[in-house]
Amino acid sequence: MKKWYHQYFRGVKPLMTYEILVWLVYVCIYKWATFAEETHVPRLRTNFPMPELILYAIGTTLYIIPYYRWIGAKLLEKRRFVWLFFVTILYFWFVPKYCSYVVASVFQAVSHNPLTIPFYNSQVRMFERLIFAPQLQLQFLLTDMMAFFSVMFMRYATQNERKRSNLEKEHLALQLDTLKAQLHPHFLFNTLNSIYGMSITGAKDTPAYILKLSDMMRYILYDCRHHAVDLEKDIAFLDNYMQMEQKRYPAAHIDFQMPATPIPAISIAPLMLIPFMENVFKHGAHRVVDDAFIRGELVVNEEELVFELENSVMPVTPMQRGPYGGVGIENVKKRLALYYPNRHRLQIEQTDTIYSVHLTIQLKA
Template identity: 45%
Template sequence: MKLKSYNMDFPQVFELGVWLIYVCLYKYSYYSGLTPTIPQADRLWPFPELILYAIFLSVYFIPFYRIIIPRFLATNKHLGLLLVTIVYVAFISKISNLAVNYLFMSVRGESDELYRFYYYQWQSSLNQAKYIFAGWNLDVLVTDLIAFSSIAFVRFAFENERRRYNLEKENLQLQFDVLKTQLQPHFLFNTLNSIYSLSLKGAAETPRFIMLLSDMMRHILYNSSKELVPLKDEIVFLQNYMEMEQKRYPQSTFTFQLAVEDSTHLSIPPLLLLPLIENSFKHGSHRLVDQAYVNMVLKIEKGNLCFSVENSVYKNPMTKQEVGGIGLPNIRKRLQLYYPHTHQMLLKENEDRFLAELTLTNL
C-alpha cells in the first residue's frame, strides 16, 4: 500500500502564503510608507521594487525557520532554541540589513527618487549595528519573528503528524500481512482437504474447485499488495470463497445476494471485506450443527456500498467464544485510514445470530 502523494502540501502552501501576504504586502506597505513625499508615492502601488527589497530583507530568516528551529524542536532543546534565537536576531538580522541596504543604495544614483530612502535605511542600519543587544527596529523584527517562526512550527507539527500516519500505516500493513499469512495456510489446508475428498469420490467438479482455489490464491498473492483493486474482482473472490465453504459444509446454507447497479468504476482496498466473512465462518454454528446459515448481502447504490454478513450462532454455556481476532481490529484500522469520515461498521449479536454491517459512502 502506498501513501497518496500531492504536488504541494499544507506547510508549503502556508509558507507561500506568509511570503505573499506578510512579506510582499504587509512589509511592502510598511516600507512604502517610509518613502519620501514625491509624486509616485501617491499611486496605488508606488515603487513596486520595494516588494523585492522586502523579500531581500527577509531572506535571512529562511535558514532560521527551515533548519535551526526544526533541529532544536526535534531534540526538545527549547532553552537552547531561545538562546540561539536571541543570538541569531541580535547579529544576523543586523548583518542582513547592512548588506541589503548597501546593495540597494549602491545600484541607485544620487539623483534617483528612492536613493534618499535607501540612504536613510543604510544609515539607520549602521547606527543599529553599533549595539549588540539593542538598536533593533522592533516594528519589523517582532512581526518577522512571529510570522516566520509560525512556518517552522506548522512544518514541525505537520511532519510529526505525517510520521505518525506513516508509522500507523506501516503497522497496519504488518498486521495485514499477518492476516494474509494466517489466511493462506488455513484456507489452503481446508480447501485442499475438500478437493482431496472430491478426488477420492471421482467427483466431476474436482477440476472446477482446483481452478477456484488457483484464482483465489492468485488474488491473495498479487492483488493484495496493491493499494486499491476493482470491486468486481473482490466480489468474484468472495463468491469463490463462499462456494468453497459451501462445499465444506454441504448441510448448511450459505448465500450471497448482490444488488449492484454498476461496479466497473469502483475500487476498494484489497481483502477489506474478507475479515467480516472469515469471522462468520470461524464462529458460525455450521461448524457444530447442521441447518446453519451464513447470509451475505452486498448493495451498491449511488456510490454507496452496504455490505452485511449474518450467521447463525450456537452457544455452548460451557465455553466462552470470543468474536474476532486480528481480522476485525485490522478492518477497523483500515477503514479509519481509507474512509475516515465515510464509513460505519456495526456488530450486533443475540442468542442465535450475529450480524456485521459495513457502510461506505461516496466511493
C-alpha cells in the same frame, strides 16, 4: 508514481501556498506600505507600486529563510527545544541588523531614484548605529518572527502528520500481511481436504474447485500486494471463498446474495470483507448443528458498498462468552478508519444465538 505524488504533495501544496501568501501579503505589501509611509520620504506613497521598494522589503527579509527553513526547522524536528531557545535569541540578535545593513548599503549604492536615495541613506545610518549597539532591530523583528514562525511550525506539523500517516499505513500493511499469512495455511489445508474428498468420491466439479482455489491463491499472493484492488476481483474472491466453504458444509442453510448487476470499475482496499466471512464459517453453529443458517447480501453501486451478514451461533454461558472475531475484525476496523475515514459505518451485534454484521462504505470521496 501518481499515487506517491498525491500522497507527498497532499500536505506540501497548502503549505507552499501559505508560505507564498506570507511573502506576498506581509513582505511585499505590509513592509512596502510601512516603508512608503516613512515620514522623511512623504512622496513615496504617491508612486505606487515602487518596485524598487518592494525588492528592498524582500531583501531585508531574506535573513530569516535559513532560520525557518533549516536551522530552526531542524532543531524543532529533533526536539532540541533548549538549543532552539538559545539559537533563536542569538540568531535574531545579530543576523537581522547585519543583513539589513548590507541590503541597505547595496541599494544605497545602486539606486539612482532621487525619491529613494534619502530613504536608503537614513536606513544605512540607522543600521550602522545598531551594529555597534547592544540592542535589537525592533522595527520589523517581532512581525517577522510571528509571520515566519507560523510557517516553520506549520511545516513541522505537516511533516509530523505525514510521518504518522506513513507509519500507520506501514503498520496496517504489516497487519494485512499477517492476515494473509493467517488466511493461507488453515484455508488452504481445509480447502485441499475438501477437494481431496471430492476427488475420492469422483465428483465431477472437482476440477472447477481446483481452478477456484488457484484463482484465490493468485489473488492473495499478487493482487493483494497493492493498497487497492479492483472491486470485481475482491468480490470474486469472496464468492469463491463462500462456495468453497459451502462445499465443506453442505447441510448448512447458506443464503448469501452476490451483486446481480455488473460490478463498477472501482478500487477498494483488499481483503476488507473476508474476515467477516471467515469468522462466520469458523465460529458459526453450522459446524455442529445441521439446521444452522448463514445469510447475507452484498450490494454495490457507483457510490457505495453495503455488506450484510448474519449467522446462528451456539448458545454460550456468560462465563464462556468472549470477543467474536478477534484480531481479524480489529484489523478491519483499523483499516476502515485509515482508508475510509468518515466514509464507512460498521455495526456488529451479537446475541446468544445470532451474530450480525452491517457494513457500509462510501466508495467515492
